[in-house]
Amino acid sequence: xxxxxxxxxxxxxxxxxxxxxxxxxxxxxxxxxxxxxxxxxxxxxxxxxxxxxxxxxxxxxxxxxxxxxxxxxxxxxxxxxxxxxxxxxxxxxxxxxxxxxxxxxxxxxxxxxxxxx
Amino acid sequence: xxxxxxxxxxxxxxxxxxxxxxxxxxxxxxxxxxxxxxxxxxxxxxxxxxxxxxxxxxxxxxxxxxxxxxxxxxxxxxxxxxxxxxxxxxxxxxxxxxxxxxxxxxxxxxxxxxxxxxxxxxxxxxxxxxxxxxxxxxxxxxxxxxxxxxxxxxxxxxxxxxxxxxxxxxxxxxxxxxxxxxxxxxxxxxxxxxxxxxxxxxxxxxxxxxxxxxxxxxxxxxxxxxxxxxxxxxxxxxxxxxxxxxxxxxxxxxxxxxxxxxxxxxxxxxxxxxxxxxxxxxxxxxxxxxxxxxxxxxxxxxxxxxxxxxxxxxx
Numbered sequence: 001x002x003x004x005x006x007x008x009x010x011x012x013x014x015x016x017x018x019x020x021x022x023x024x025x026x027x028x029x030x031x032x033x034x035x036x037x038x039x040x041x042x043x044x045x046x047x048x049x050x051x052x053x054x055x056x057x058x059x060x061x062x063x064x065x066x067x068x069x070x071x072x073x074x075x076x077x078x079x080x081x082x083x084x085x086x087x088x089x090x091x092x093x094x095x096x097x098x099x100x101x102x103x104x105x106x107x108x109x110x111x112x113x114x115x116x117x
Numbered sequence: 118x119x120x121x122x123x124x125x126x127x128x129x130x131x132x133x134x135x136x137x138x139x140x141x142x143x144x145x146x147x148x149x150x151x152x153x154x155x156x157x158x159x160x161x162x163x164x165x166x167x168x169x170x171x172x173x174x175x176x177x178x179x180x181x182x183x184x185x186x187x188x189x190x191x192x193x194x195x196x197x198x199x200x201x202x203x204x205x206x207x208x209x210x211x212x213x214x215x216x217x218x219x220x221x222x223x224x225x226x227x228x229x230x231x232x233x234x235x236x237x238x239x240x241x242x243x244x245x246x247x248x249x250x251x252x253x254x255x256x257x258x259x260x261x262x263x264x265x266x267x268x269x270x271x272x273x274x275x276x277x278x279x280x281x282x283x284x285x286x287x288x289x290x291x292x293x294x295x296x297x298x299x300x301x302x303x304x305x306x307x308x309x310x311x312x313x314x315x316x317x318x319x320x321x322x323x324x325x326x327x328x329x330x331x332x333x334x335x336x337x338x339x340x341x342x343x344x345x346x347x348x349x350x351x352x353x354x355x356x357x358x359x360x361x362x363x364x365x366x367x368x369x370x371x372x373x374x375x376x377x378x379x380x381x382x383x384x385x386x387x388x389x390x391x392x393x394x395x396x397x398x399x400x401x402x403x404x405x406x407x408x409x410x411x412x413x414x415x416x417x418x419x420x421x422x423x424x425x426x427x428x429x430x431x432x
Binding site for chain 2 (some may be wrong): 008015026028051052054067072078079082087088091
C-alpha cells in the first residue's frame with residue numbers, strides 16, 4: 001500500500017467521523033467542528049486523486065491541488081459566517097442549541113434585546 | 118516495510134486518533150484544541166502527498182485561523198451552555214448513526230482502491246504551458262492563469278462572507294468596531310511578542326507572496342500570515358479594529374477583487390477573451406493581481422475573525 005492509497009483510506013474514515021459528529025452532536029458549535037472535519041476529509045480524498053496524477057516531474061496533478069486551496073479558503077469563510085450566526089442566535093435567544101423548545105419557553109425569547117433597548 | 122511507510126502509517130493513525138478525539142470529546146474546549154492539532158497533523162499529511170502549497174494553506178487557514186475563530190466562539194458560548202444543558206442522543210440513535218457513517222466510509226475507501234489506473238492527470242499539459250505563464254510553480258499557474266476564474270470567484274467569496282457576518286450586527290452597532298477591545302498589561306509577554314514579531318511576520322508574509330509564483334506559497338498563505346500579525350497586535354491591545362464604516366477599510370477589502378476583475382475585463386480588449394493575459398505580459402499582470410489581492414485577503418480574513426460590530430464607532 002503506497003502513501004496515496006493509505007491516506008485515501010484515512011480520508012474515507014475522516015469523512016465518516018465528521019458525518020457522525022455532524023449527525024450526533026446537538027450543539028451547533030460541535031456540528032461546525034464536525035463539518036470542518038468532514039470537509040477536510042473530502043479535500044484529502046481529492047488530494048489523493050491529485051497525488052495519483054503525479055507526472056511530468058510534478059509531485060501531483062496541480063489542478064486538484066489548486067482547487068483544494070480554493071476550497072480551504074471558502075470553507076473558512078463559511079465557518080466564520082456559521083460562527084457569527086451561532087453567536088447571534090445566542091445573543092437573541094440565550095440558547096446555544098437549534099432545538100427551539102429544548103430548555104426555554106417562548107416567553108423567554110429575545111431576553112437580551114429587551115434588556116438592551 | 119521501509120521506515121518511510123512506517124512513518125506514513127503512524128501519521129495516518131495519529132490523524133485518525135486526533136480526529137476521533139475532536140468528535141468524541143465531551144468538552145467543547147478539548148474538542149477545539151483537538152481540531153487545531155488535527156489541522157497541523159493534516160498539513161504533515163499534505164507534505165507527504167507532495168502538496169506543499171496545500172500544506173501551507175492547511176496549517177495557516179485550516180488549523181490556525183479556523184482554530185482561533187472556534188476558540189473565540191467556544192469561550193463565548195461556554196457560560197451560556199452550562200446554564201442551559203443539552204439533551205444527548207440515545208444509544209440506539211448513536212449506534213445506528215455510527216453504522217451508517219461507517220458504511221459511507223467503507224464505500225469511499227472502496228472507491229480509493231477502484232480508482233482508474235493509470236490515473237487521469239492534467240500535469241503534463243500544465244507543465245507544457247508553464248513557460249507561457251512565466252511562473253515556476255504549477256499550482257500558482259493553475260490558480261492565476263489556467264483556472265483564474267475560480268480564483269476570481271473565490272476572491273469574491275471573502276467579501277461576500279464578510280457582508281454576511283457584518284449584517285448580523287445589532288442595529289445600534291452598525292458601522293461600529295467589531296469584537297471586544299483587548300487590553301493587556303504593558304509588561305505582558307503577549308505585548309512583547311506583539312511588538313517583536315510583526316516586522317518579521319510581515320516580511321515573511323510578503324516573501325511568501327513574492328516567491329509564490331515559483332515556489333510553494335502565494336497570496337492566501339502570505340495574506341494569512343499578515344492577518345495573523347494584525348490579529349496579534351489587536352490581541353495585545355496595541356491596535357484596535359477600525360469601525361467597519363471607514364471608507365479606507367472598505368476600499369482595501371474590495372481593491373483586490375476589483376483589480377482582478379478589471380484585468381479580467383481588459384482581457385476582452387487585448388487577447389480577446391475574459392481573463393486572458395496579453396502575450397509577454399503574463400508575469401507582470403499576475404504579480405499586479407497578487408499584490409492587489411494580498412492586502413484584501415489579509416484584511417478580509419482578520420475581519421471575518423473579528424466578527425460583526427459590537428461597539429459604537431467611537432467606543
